[in-house]
Amino acid sequence: MTEALKVTGLSHSFGDLEVLKDLDITVQKGEFVSIVGPSGSGKSTLFHLVGGVHTPTAGAIEINGQKAKRGLIGYMPQQPALMPWRTIEKNVVLAQEIKGKADIAAAREWLSKVGLDGFADKYPHQLSGGMQQRVAFLRALLSDQELLCLDEPFSALDAMTRLEMHRWLLDIWEANRRAVLFVTHNIEEALLLSDTVYVFSSRPATVIEKVTVPFGRPRRDDVVDDPDFVKLRRRLTDLLTGSPR
Structure with a gap:
């Protein structure tokens, strides 16, 4: 199959x-x-x-x-929908946490890979729109769904940020498929x-x-x-x- x-x-x-x-x-x-x-x-x-x-x-x-x-897909909505009271790393592992297997070390490693090194302990309001979208994508990616x-x-990003996100998404997708x-x-x-x-x-x-x-x-x-x-x-x-x- x-x-x-x-x-x-x-x-x-x-x-x-x-x-x-x-x-x-x-x-x-x-x-x-x-x-x-x-x-x-x-x-x-x-x-x-x-x-x-x-x-x-x-x-x-x-x-x-x-x-x-429910529970068979990783999902990324139009808006990042990050929990404002949770740190960035805690937002990234949310789907994993629900399943009882949150991996903070992996979250920090991925944040570094996507250019968010040093932001693990920050909160969503401290990130730009494009950075928040990266966090939302990582949350979906680390849900381990096929x-x-x-x-x-x-859709809510300005033209330049959107272009940057296209490049970024293609790079991440090529590495994971x-x-x-x-x-x-x-x-x-x-x-x-x-x-x-x-x-x-x-x-x-x-x-x-x-x-x-x-x-x-x-x-x-x-x-x-x-x-x-x-x-x-x-x-x-x-x-x-x-x-x-």
Whole structure:
């Protein structure tokens, strides 16, 4: 078995509101997969279903061969959601602590690896937005789950910090190769980071197209200037705006 996530025939409604319709999505082990789509198309709802927060109206979700339930994924939300009364190292090990196996030494080692050496005993309000996002990602990474779900984690950052976080995330991911499901509104971000991109329609969300990203790894951020990258970005934009060329 090579699938970290397998979504088959997934549909979900909240009362009379149909949000997702007949989705088929696969994330292989070690694969970085992104989902792009219009606002309100149900991308975050999909994460809630994958994370076991909701039970789907129809279809199936398997994570490493198990039916989706709470505790099977590492999750990074749009906002860092750090506990303000806990030190940075204590925030990093929170998921581990819940499982009764917090490793402070490993947390300090990872903080050093991601450029946060010397911040272990600080508190969230003492860190910049980008630094807080690094802490939130480490918390998900150190949860030891095979599948990491990242829900628009860089949307609140300014352009320069976002670019820095792209470089940082690619470096960390290359070194670990966890399976990642990444939600974003940003087509360029999806193409820069991903192996595969699923393009969602407006609600109820269906998969308009599954795109295999043709650029090799390790991937440099200047790939965005490649004519093939520009062409692919234009095609995905046209898919989302409904104006194919």
